[in-house]
Amino acid sequence: MDNLTPPPLTVLDKYHGPDFQGLYTGTxxxxxxxxxxxxxxxxxxxxxxxxxxxxxxxxxxxxxxxxxNPEQLIAAGYAACFHGALTLIAARNNIPLVNAVVDASVTFGRDPVDGMYMLSADIRIQLPGVDRAIAEQLVRSTERVCPYAKMARQGMVNVVALHVEPHSAGGIDPG
Structure with missing residues (x-):
């Protein structure tokens, strides 16, 4: 197996540009x-x-x-992204994290505004051995960096593009 390492701290460097800059697309x-x-x-x-x-x-x-189900998939993505961002921010600030845990719960339920459906998320973070005030600051900083936290708070900034494609469109083999 490859030697797995976290991404470099440079991923926390700020981008300055007028438009969204896509870096990776999961399909x-x-x-x-x-x-x-x-x-x-x-x-x-x-x-x-x-x-x-x-x-x-x-x-x-x-x-x-x-x-x-979709809720588990969103919870997995949210927890993984938040954990990764938290770890990078702690490293940048020379705060050692040992056995950090992020638990994410995503709930599917009824929307009182339109009577249809919506999601809610509950994220719980455990940072053993880290002073509570420092842990809270790390979490607040992570909320400002983690794309999933931003999406949950702000929605998707870029409009989600919905396209109806002809049946013969290429892409992933439907199996």
Missing amino acids: VRVTGGDAKHGRASGVVRSDDGNLELDLRLPEALGGPGGGT
């Missing part, structure tokens, strides 16, 4: 599976083949469970 395709419904029986596959998961409606929503 997945969801197909409907047996129930012809992505959330209930779908399969999610990444274009590079590193992610392939069965999607299932959780038991709490009347489904059979037995697979992952």
